[in-house]
Amino acid sequence: MAVIYADNNATTQIASSVLNEMMPYLTEYYGNPSSMHTFGGQVGKKIKEARAQTASLLNATPEEILFTSCGTESDSTAIRAAIMSSPSKKHIVTTRVEHPAVKNLCEQLAKERFRITYVPVDQNGALDLDFLYQSLTDDTAIVSIMWANNETGVIFPVEEIASVVKGKGIAFHTDAVQAVGKIPIDLKNSNIDMLSLSGHKIHAPKGIGALYIRKGTKFSPFLIGGHQEKGRRGGTENVASIIGLGAASKLSQELMTKENTDVKTLRDTLEKGLLEKIDHSFVNGVKERRLPNTTSIAFEYVEGEAILLMMDQFGICASSGSACTSGSLEPSHVLRAMGVPFTAAHGTIRFSLSTYNTMDEVNLIIEKLPPIINTLRNMSPFWKQNQ
């Protein structure tokens, strides 16, 4: 059965051009870039190229790019660097809708010596900026706010926030794992101090990420060891995947227009088709200022996981929330923070498309999903109560 993969915010297919760039470094060029010999040294040169490619996607300089093992490591590195660099400060500001990589880290830090402010969002998923700005104090070590939400695709005004935060002398970090490659990012002309990205969300392999660290930002390493990454991260470089991230960054730049035209058209068609055919359904979050590939749709009075299982029989892959929070029976903390009613949050499905999706696939989802929702609603006690 053909797979219809509409779960690209969870992970993406490695682009063939990316894998082609990686293959020599998984086979003949296996040297350690730290080695003195030419065989190792030539690997170092290719890493340099990848660093420039990744920097270019963000309009940053190569020296501002630190390669990590994933978005989660980038987030931990950023937040811990900021608090290590300001040891007297004990306050962290973040949002109620962050990815677990930031949310769960902050919850751990709260058990230690930190006070955490979680900025709320409204029913459209928009941040309460007044609340945010009023929470900033001389004790605030860092503000960490995602660029775009992984579940709803809602985009936060991080550049505007960064300017205000920076004006108060506070470090600003953004988890841009979902934004990078989908919307243009220009760090040179921003006040963002640190930015996390992940390779496997932009058609590079799993297990590679990067952290942008603005030149001059106070830093201390999270992963302490050898001299790699100019002493900012110990551990032998994940050579092939770094090269893959470089290639994927280059590809992302090339595909940026397509992402915001063709992919957006697919997403809009899918969203419109499903909302038209299925009543008691609505989109979670603002429709504007949203990632072009993502739609989070609540189908009231049914269970998201049941929808996923029935779609799975047609090879349709989507998500009932973040893959990183799956396994939990709780409805998404993002939807709860937005005040989405229980019966809608539980029936929410996130579709996230990519350049590899087609209009035929979108039409097939629009054809297959309405009868699934019907079937499930006919079995649902909540549905019957509300009819």
Add this chain to the structure above:
Amino acid sequence: MAVIYADNNATTQIASSVLNEMMPYLTEYYGNPSSMHTFGGQVGKKIKEARAQTASLLNATPEEILFTSCGTESDSTAIRAAIMSSPSKKHIVTTRVEHPAVKNLCEQLAKERFRITYVPVDQNGALDLDFLYQSLTDDTAIVSIMWANNETGVIFPVEEIASVVKGKGIAFHTDAVQAVGKIPIDLKNSNIDMLSLSGHKIHAPKGIGALYIRKGTKFSPFLIGGHQEKGRRGGTENVASIIGLGAASKLSQELMTKENTDVKTLRDTLEKGLLEKIDHSFVNGVKERRLPNTTSIAFEYVEGEAILLMMDQFGICASSGSACTSGSLEPSHVLRAMGVPFTAAHGTIRFSLSTYNTMDEVNLIIEKLPPIINTLRNMSPFWKQNQ
């Protein structure tokens, strides 16, 4: 020019059987193992298999294996977990010859609230066990001692040490990055609490490692985020490389005998040939209780880096110390700890072989190196002073 790669303690070639296992997961099976759909779920099954393969190499259970991004992350995870689990204890015991992943972490912790004991070694590289045991106190949170030294190949009696340490209720960790795959390891019948290993030292790719955590060991995660690895490490799994590590673990078990016969014969031949042909040269560290693939040879009165550059012209790859400390002009901290004289430490070359090396390669090194040493000694003021 053919490369003669005698630098396998720095990194190894990915075995073709390992890459073959990985390829499907770099291409068609790109799902996220946390996803609800079958497409993602099938990836999770393969990770389970890899976990069992890695456990088998160590005689551990799959539940005791945590996948990480590298040996350095494994080391940080282990040491930080131990100190987080015993917040009142402020003492750490390690050795003077650890890899930078442990050494530099301990140096950082010394700047925080920890007292570090560095156990010395003698001129043969053997640990002072009396010193070690006498250093243990009620305040000791963890003892971290490498299984085998990366530069000299000297093997420490970590199983014996673990028994004594465990008897005092103290956590014991070993950085076994160089030992795994080269000597048999049986964790079930040991008192070792935590053990670090790295994929790229055993013919898996760079960017993957594992930490063995004995069942019942107090643990807290280093990389906090999603629920992956049963909540012990956040971040989407590095699927292809985990599968590669599993395959490499299986291969290592199969090659263990060959490593200790054929590879050892190559190493012994190389060592004997060089010592016979080059006077004022000697092996650093005990010759027995040493990794079968490693020899660290001091060529007195010459510069190791000059030797490397001249060998490089013949395609011969070796190391003047750890690749993770390259770039430094200081002689190796390992050799200094052993009291190797300055003029010998500076002229030390580490050759580290693998199952991919041949007797022809060994003979070529034995042929090419003596004239290189002669040439360099004729240029050396130290050499002239001592003749």
